[in-house]
Amino acid sequence: MCEGGINTGQMKLAVAMINDALALSQQHLExxxxxxxxxxxxxxxxxxxxxxxxxxxxxEKLDSAVKQLDVTDDDVTIERx
Numbered sequence: 157m158c159e160g161g162i163n164t165g166q167m168k169l170a171v172a173m174i175n176d177a178l179a180l181s182q183q184h185l186e187x188x189x190x191x192x193x194x195x196x197x198x199x200x201x202x203x204x205x206x207x208x209x210x211x212x213x214x215x216e217k218l219d220s221a222v223k224q225l226d227v228t229d230d231d232v233t234i235e236r237x
Contacts, residue, residue, distance in 0.1 A: 164225045175218045182211040 189204035 167225055168222050171218050171222050175215055178211050178215050178218070182208055182215070185211065 185204055185208045189201050189208060192201035192204055
């Protein structure tokens with residue numbers, strides 16, 4: 157990051173790292189959801205399934221945020237010399 161703006165490459169990498177962490181958590185929660193379901197813990201299974209869906213939605217938001225990094229909201233342009 158810099159004072160006059162942001163380094164979009166660094167930002168994309170940081171978001172990708174978070175997205176990967178959420179993907180791993182989502183996989184673990186999916187496994188726990190199935191274990192709870194097979195163990196006849198319906199309420200726990202349902203809660204874990206909902207959290208899994210929420211993580212999927214969060215990951216979609218991260219993807220959308222990365223796409224928006226290329227859209228500028230101001231009149232600043234950058235030229236390489």
